[in-house]
Amino acid sequence: MSNGQRPPEVQFQVQMPDEISNGAYVNLAMVNHTETEFTLDFLYVQPQAPVARVRSRVITNPKHIKRLIAALQDNLAKYEARFGPVTVSEDGPVH
Numbered sequence: 069m070s071n072g073q074r075p076p077e078v079q080f081q082v083q084m085p086d087e088i089s090n091g092a093y094v095n096l097a098m099v100n101h102t103e104t105e106f107t108l109d110f111l112y113v114q115p116q117a118p119v120a121r122v123r124s125r126v127i128t129n130p131k132h133i134k135r136l137i138a139a140l141q142d143n144l145a146k147y148e149a150r151f152g153p154v155t156v157s158e159d160g161p162v163h
Contacts, residue, residue: 092110093112094111094123094124095112096120097109097111098111101130104129106127106129106133107125108125109124110126111123
């Protein structure tokens with residue numbers, strides 16, 4: 069839009085199927101990308117087990133990833149302001 073006007077705000081409803089509403093616990097994420105998309109695999113690794121199981125895969129575009137990172141950073145800052153700093157072990161896997 070020209071003249072500095074913003075487009076009208078769009079509101080929508082979010083529907084969540086019951087099988088998704090319980091969520092899935094994960095303790096590992098792997099991130100891969102091409103020129104046009106990012107693939108996020110969320111996995112669960114049992115202690116002392118040699119197999120990691122993919123619980124969910126999300127494929128999205130680079131612009132959405134940038135917005136997602138900003139939202140995660142904002143929410144983590146709010147979390148740490150309320151509950152204290154989150155420390156990350158240096159010996160954990162990074163993928």
